[in-house]
Amino acid sequence: MKKGIIGRKLGMTQIFDETGKVIPVTVINAGPCTVVQKKTVEKDGYSAVQLGFADIEERKVNKPLKGHFEAHKVSYKKFLKEFRLEDAESMSEGDVVTADTFTQGEKVDITGITKGHGYSGVIKRWNAHRLRMSHGTGPVHRQVGSMGANSDPSRVYKNKHMAGQYGHEQVTMLNLEIVKIDADNNLIAVKGAVPGPKGGIVYVRDTVK
Numbered sequence: 624m625k626k627g628i629i630g631r632k633l634g635m636t637q638i639f640d641e642t643g644k645v646i647p648v649t650v651i652n653a654g655p656c657t658v659v660q661k662k663t664v665e666k667d668g669y670s671a672v673q674l675g676f677a678d679i680e681e682r683k684v685n686k687p688l689k690g691h692f693e694a695h696k697v698s699y700k701k702f703l704k705e706f707r708l709e710d711a712e713s714m715s716e717g718d719v720v721t722a723d724t725f726t727q728g729e730k731v732d733i734t735g736i737t738k739g740h741g742y743s744g745v746i747k748r749w750n751a752h753r754l755r756m757s758h759g760t761g762p763v764h765r766q767v768g769s770m771g772a773n774s775d776p777s778r779v780y781k782n783k784h785m786a787g788q789y790g791h792e793q794v795t796m797l798n799l800e801i802v803k804i805d806a807d808n809n810l811i812a813v814k815g816a817v818p819g820p821k822g823g824i825v826y827v828r829d830t831v832k
Contacts (some may be wrong), residue, residue: 675700739791
């Protein structure tokens, strides 16, 4: 990994390119992120940096984290994330990573937590068909329906599409193109959709493919 930053998803909009073509984009407030901790091969067995994003009041920080921030002489941050960057050795604690780390036209991978839908039925969760609305199917028409054989194997196979928890899971979108960068306001416009709700925290890195 060569580049990495923590950001906040602001929402979606659209912009126009030079030919007048409409491009749907997701706007991300990327950084500024402070290097809270630097890990080295000699001390920790691997090379990485821990970035902190979004300032937080001292009264909202618990004692272990407060000691962590004070030991490394950085301000209190709400979100922490470790990145194994190739040039981590050249970075120092207290350095600031901003949106202009990335360039327009670059491909990135973005990780976020998807919107949570709670316990959902098969129609919402798996886009299943509802059952027939006549001929004795009821009283429930949005249930899963037949799940296969009965006496053999006398059970339901694993991984069947059934009702259950839907959403609120970590998802990474690969090969998203950076359409525009506003370095002054630390904004990145990425082509397409990004996991999570408005205001959700996302992690941006250079693409692995």
